[in-house]
Amino acid sequence: MAETQELTQATENMSLEQNITPWEVEGAVVDGVQQAIDYDKLVKQFGTRKIDDALLERFETATGQKPHLYLRRGIFFSHRELEKILERYEQGKPFYLYTGRGPSRGHMHIGHMMPFIFCKWLQDVFDCPLVVQLTDDEKFLFKNDLTLEQANEYAFNTVREIAAIGFKPEKTFIFSDIEYMGGAFYRNVLRISRMVTYSTAKASFGFKESDHIGKIHFPSIEAAPAFCSSFPDIFGERKDVPCLIPCGIDQDPYFRLTRDVSQRLKHKKPSLIHARFLPALQGSTSKMSSSNDVSAIFMSDTPAQIKKKINRYAFSGGRTSLDEHRMYGGNPDVDVPFQYLTYFLDDDKEIEDLAEGYRKGEITSGEMKARCIAVIQEFVGKFQEREAAITDADVKNFMDPVYPRPYTALAKK
Numbered sequence: 554m555a556e557t558q559e560l561t562q563a564t565e566n567m568s569l570e571q572n573i574t575p576w577e578v579e580g581a582v583v584d585g586v587q588q589a590i591d592y593d594k595l596v597k598q599f600g601t602r603k604i605d606d607a608l609l610e611r612f613e614t615a616t617g618q619k620p621h622l623y624l625r626r627g628i629f630f631s632h633r634e635l636e637k638i639l640e641r642y643e644q645g646k647p648f649y650l651y652t653g654r655g656p657s658r659g660h661m662h663i664g665h666m667m668p669f670i671f672c673k674w675l676q677d678v679f680d681c682p683l684v685v686q687l688t689d690d691e692k693f694l695f696k697n698d699l700t701l702e703q704a705n706e707y708a709f710n711t712v713r714e715i716a717a718i719g720f721k722p723e724k725t726f727i728f729s730d731i732e733y734m735g736g737a738f739y740r741n742v743l744r745i746s747r748m749v750t751y752s753t754a755k756a757s758f759g760f761k762e763s764d765h766i767g768k769i770h771f772p773s774i775e776a777a778p779a780f781c782s783s784f785p786d787i788f789g790e791r792k793d794v795p796c797l798i799p800c801g802i803d804q805d806p807y808f809r810l811t812r813d814v815s816q817r818l819k820h821k822k823p824s825l826i827h828a829r830f831l832p833a834l835q836g837s838t839s840k841m842s843s844s845n846d847v848s849a850i851f852m853s854d855t856p857a858q859i860k861k862k863i864n865r866y867a868f869s870g871g872r873t874s875l876d877e878h879r880m881y882g883g884n885p886d887v888d889v890p891f892q893y894l895t896y897f898l899d900d901d902k903e904i905e906d907l908a909e910g911y912r913k914g915e916i917t918s919g920e921m922k923a924r925c926i927a928v929i930q931e932f933v934g935k936f937q938e939r940e941a942a943i944t945d946a947d948v949k950n951f952m953d954p955v956y957p958r959p960y961t962a963l964a965k966k
């Protein structure tokens with residue numbers, strides 16, 4: 554008995570650091586209680602920079618555009634040398650965007666959409682090419698129950714979804730690693746892999762002796778699209794066109810490594826801009842995850858499913874009774890419906906009013922949920938309409954490395 558108590562005590566007092574890798578995202582555990590992810594700590598630990606007001610002003614001056622709501626609200630909150638890309642834009646020098654996605658079964662969830670929505674906005678603002686890597690190979694290597702055929706099939710379905718975000722096919726190349734590997738891309742993969750030792754990979758990604766060698770090699774494959782010479786159909790012989798990589802902060806280890814090898818490869822270092830995770834319906838201690846059906850709202854969900862999930866599962870920052878809520882007010886900072894609204898509702902004034910009204914107890918948690926449901930239903934509904942209009946020919950064009958993409962100007966110096 555005493556022994557069991559001691560054991561429980563030990564577990565409760567145990568503090569676990571937060572653990573953020575490309576494959577695991579967990580907040581710290583303090584005294585047995587799961588904590589929210591500490592993003593400031595990540596910035597320090599990873600050695601990135603926070604996006605501050607000065608940089609946002611710089612962005613606005615360079616582009617003449619009001620920063621996207623993801624920037625205004627600190628959803629994309631951290632970066633590496635974003636200013637270099639702004640400088641190039643001001644000088645009229647080319648650059649491109651690079652992002653990616655590990656294709657999985659079924660549809661993406663609303664959290665997966667963020668980097669892509671942001672990329673679409675950046676592509677419109679900068680009028681630049683975008684390359685999207687679908688890491689069907691990564692999924693095969695990291696998920697033991699997945700066959701190669703399935704992973705590859707998921708990639709093709711993913712193209713349809715990404716296309717539905719509204720990218721311009723003449724400026725967007727989406728590739729499956731399995732399909733595109735070879736030629737210039739594979740040459741860069743090889744060059745990179747020879748520059749990364751096992752001990753570096755182990756230190757960056759936490760690989761273990763028992764991991765198979767496919768995992769250990771994979772980072773060179775995610776690094777290669779950051780170098781323009783992997784895409785000769787877009788950039789010709791050039792090696793001097795850098796990219797900006799919008800990604801979740803968990804992907805940073807790949808690109809720290811990429812930046813390290815850039816110089817030896819005689820390419821420019823990629824710049825990065827990092828997003829926070831969209832919280833799970835259950836709250837901000839974990840991110841929305843496809844493997845947990847009730848934590849996520851999928852892009853294939855019906856209006857009724859969206860309503861049910863938010864009403865039933867979304868963590869509320871409201872009080873337990875309506876009387877108490879009216880008296881003491883709620884907490885929008887932990888209220889998941891309000892948090893989702895900050896990701897999907899562009900109107901700054903309405904966001905402010907919602908937060909204030911909630912704090913004062915004037916807005917109930919039921920009302921907050923109802924607003925969130927309406928906004929997400931509209932977002933998902935519009936997406937589904939666009940997705941239904943994507944044809945097989947569209948998919949083929951996005952995946953064709955030489956589909957007419959008028960970048961002859963880029964290929965010349």
Ligand code: TRP
Nearest residue numbers: 652653654655686688775800804
């Ligand atoms: N590894 C990422 C995932 O599992 C996919 C990815 C590949 C990616 N290249 C990228 C993400 C570049 C962001 C930026 O989702």
